Amino acid sequence: MLSYDVLIAGAGPAGCAAAYDLAQGGRRVLLLDRRIFPRHKACACGLTRKTLTALRYSVEPVTERVCHEIVLQQATDDASRREVRVRTPNLICAMAVRERFDAFCLQQTLAAGRNGGSVVLLKIEGIAAIREGGDGVELDVETAAGPQTFTTPVLIGADGSNGQTRRLLYQQHEPAWYARGFALEACVPYSVLTEPLPDGDAPTDLVFDFAPLPGGYGWLFPKGDHINIGVGVFAPSAESVDISLKSVTRLLLADYTLRKLGVDLGAIGAHVTGQYLGMGGDSYVPRGRVLLVGDAAGLVDPLTGEGIHSAIVSGQAAAAAVLSNAKDIASAYARQLRPLQRTLAFSARAARSFYRDPERGFRAMRHPLLRRIILKTYADGLPPTKLVAALIEQFV
Ligand SMILES: Cc1cc2nc3c(=O)[nH]c(=O)nc-3n(C[C@H](O)[C@H](O)[C@H](O)COP(=O)(O)OP(=O)(O)OC[C@H]3O[C@@H](n4cnc5c(N)ncnc54)[C@H](O)[C@@H]3O)c2cc1C
Structure with a gap:
């Protein structure tokens, strides 16, 4: 032994x-x-700013892009789209291929x-x-x-x-x-995209889109030569965990890719993969x-x-x-x-409240101070004071 x-x-x-x-x-x-x-x-x-800070070494050799802006999207009742763009001087998220x-x-x-x-x-x-x-x-x-x-x-x-x-x-x-989320992803090369993209996004936009499914979001993460597109449920409702997890299907991702990028995942032979997330x-x-x-x-x-x-x-x-x-x-x-x-634990409370009514979260994002605090929390982690944490919980 x-x-x-x-x-x-x-x-x-x-x-x-x-x-x-x-x-x-x-x-x-x-x-x-x-x-x-x-x-x-x-x-x-x-890789958020807090991830890069936590690592003991630079991952610059495998960083394909750095993003200074995130785009948050949400469907409205009249099927149009609501969007908030948040830009910061410092990077919010670095992009790598896993x-x-x-x-x-x-x-x-x-x-x-x-x-x-x-x-x-x-x-x-x-x-x-x-x-x-x-x-x-x-x-x-x-x-x-x-x-x-x-x-x-x-x-x-x-x-x-x-x-x-x-x-x-x-x-x-x-x-x-122990609880589970579930997400599916695929890679779409920039070379198969035709501009403008059908839903109005730029190919290099870092998008979190709360329209496609409840309890989660669709995303576009721009890499060096492709976009990583995906859908995932991260806050399944306690009453219907299985139903929410089962809503993340290949069909949903295929439809979402067609709508956002105008691309048929089957036709380009994209490799769709998914995994549970531990919660x-x-x-x-x-x-x-x-x-x-x-x-x-x-x-x-x-x-x-x-x-x-x-x-x-x-x-x-x-x-x-x-x-x-x-x-x-x-x-x-x-x-x-x-x-x-x-x-x-703070995120779990915020997730329960946000995914129950994303509209409220979007209203909070319109307020410049709250927008700054929410973005900083995403990039850097829990807000430093209880007062700020309480503010976020109140509005998100
Ligand atoms: C579609 C999708 C998109 C995601 N996007 C992001 C993102 O953009 N940013 C982010 O921060 N997180 C993201 N996540 C979450 C992230 O991938 C995980 O939280 C992260 O990988 C967890 O790291 P880990 O080391 O705990 O586990 P893993 O990365 O899963 O590593 C586990 C390792 O254990 C090995 N292993 C498995 N079973 C055994 C065994 N029996 N014996 C020995 N080894 C074993 C596996 O081969 C693997 O190498 C995403 C998840 C999914 C599913």
């Missing part, structure tokens, strides 16, 4: 963020993933390590079992060469919304706090020696559907808990995670 200081299941943004800090802190880390990188992951890969972003972050992570710290990557077929004892964890995995068992004081579950760690930890049941993590309480991070811990923001920031911050929080040498690792992680959970 091979032993490591920390085992991490999943080499996405959450797993890499944790592994990077642990290796820099002198720990020997084994990073396990089911896929070979570079690998596709359904994601629009919009496959390249993840491969780059993994490369930085594998090169990390100080004072004997290092990260080793292992491709596995899956996790067979997790056995947790008083002072350690045994992990059985399947590899192409056969079954293998590793031991560690701490296992970090960073294997995303569809991962195995959370399910094994909760005996094959989803925990009560509800503001109520997650870490326990034992298996720490969940990122989508596995349900940490996607329910107002915006943004999950890369939470993945990175929670990965770093788990690493900080390990590096603190605390006896009770779960409590140490809970303390590190609390600021992010507070932000997500």
